Amino acid sequence: xxxxxxxxxxxxxxxxxxxxxxxxxxxxxxxxxxxxxxxxxxxxxxxxxxxxxxxxxxxxxxxxxxxxxxxxxxxxxxxxxxxxxxxxxxxxxxxxxxxxxxxxxxxxxxxxxxxxxxxxxxxxxxxxxxxxxxxxxxxxxxxxxxxxxxxxxxxxxxxxxxxxxxxxxxxxxxxxxxxxxxxxxxxxxxxxxxxx
Numbered sequence: 001x002x003x004x005x006x007x008x009x010x011x012x013x014x015x016x017x018x019x020x021x022x023x024x025x026x027x028x029x030x031x032x033x034x035x036x037x038x039x040x041x042x043x044x045x046x047x048x049x050x051x052x053x054x055x056x057x058x059x060x061x062x063x064x065x066x067x068x069x070x071x072x073x074x075x076x077x078x079x080x081x082x083x084x085x086x087x088x089x090x091x092x093x094x095x096x097x098x099x100x101x102x103x104x105x106x107x108x109x110x111x112x113x114x115x116x117x118x119x120x121x122x123x124x125x126x127x128x129x130x131x132x133x134x135x136x137x138x139x140x141x142x143x144x145x146x147x148x149x150x151x152x153x154x155x156x157x158x159x160x161x162x163x164x165x166x167x168x169x170x171x172x173x174x175x176x177x178x179x180x181x182x183x184x185x186x187x188x189x190x191x192x193x194x195x196x
Contacts, residue, residue, distance in 0.1 A: 044081075044096045044097060044098070045096070045097045045098075045099075045101045045102075045103045045106060046094055046095065046096050046097070047094075047097070047107055047110045048092065048093070048094055048095075048129065049069065049073075049091075049093040049095070049110070049114065049127050049128070049130075050091070050127065050128060050130055050178070051069065051090070051091040051092075051093075051127040051128075052090060053065050053090070053122070054184070057088065058087055058088055059086075061087065061089065061090065062084075062086040062091075064122055065121055065125060066084045066086045066093065068117055068121055069084075069093050069117055069121075070082060070084060071120075072114070072117035073113050073114075073117070076095065076109045076110060076113055077109055078101050079095055079096065079097060080096050080097060080098055081095075081096040082096070088181075089181070090180055091127075093127075107132070111129065114127055114129075130175075130176055130178075131175045131176050142164075144156050144159065154183040154185050155185075157181065157182030157185070158185045160179045160182070161179050161184075164177075165179055
């Protein structure tokens with residue numbers, strides 16, 4: 001078979017050269033119209049779950065938050081890998097799906113499982129899914145601190161939440177800005193029954 005193809009190519013050189021030139025021209029034309037991505041997304045469809053657990057050490061976050069979430073998400077359809085990270089007051093769960101999985105449908109599956117997992121978490125701790133964004137898009141980690149230590153960490157967190165975060169989110173292409181640490185400013189109203 002191969003020897004027949006070689007003999008035909010040698011006998012009909014002009015036809016083979018014309019066909020090669022036509023294929024080359026078509027290849028160049030198609031190459032010019034293809035969209036060019038500088039950084040192609042090479043990550044599988046991934047759903048990220050973020051859970052803040054204020055005041056818990058990494059070991060407590062792992063035992064009380066991450067393990068229950070892992071158990072609840074273990075049987076989601078189409079999952080190829082489940083990765084977790086437990087840090088001070090923060091749990092991150094990355095759920096990777098098969099290539100070609102519809103990300104919206106995958107997020108629905110995960111959301112259904114999260115609703116049942118909330119009852120196994122400590123009181124006041126609620127996991128949520130981060131916006132749809134690629135892992136390739138994690139660009140920068142920024143820290144805010146006061147070099148003179150004159151500012152309370154809670155005030156730095158307030159500055160990060162209400163000023164820096166909003167300005168960063170107004171930039172086109174920013175999917176999410178995550179603030180961690182410092183303590184969240186809260187207002188507690190405690191009525192005095194004697195004066196009521």
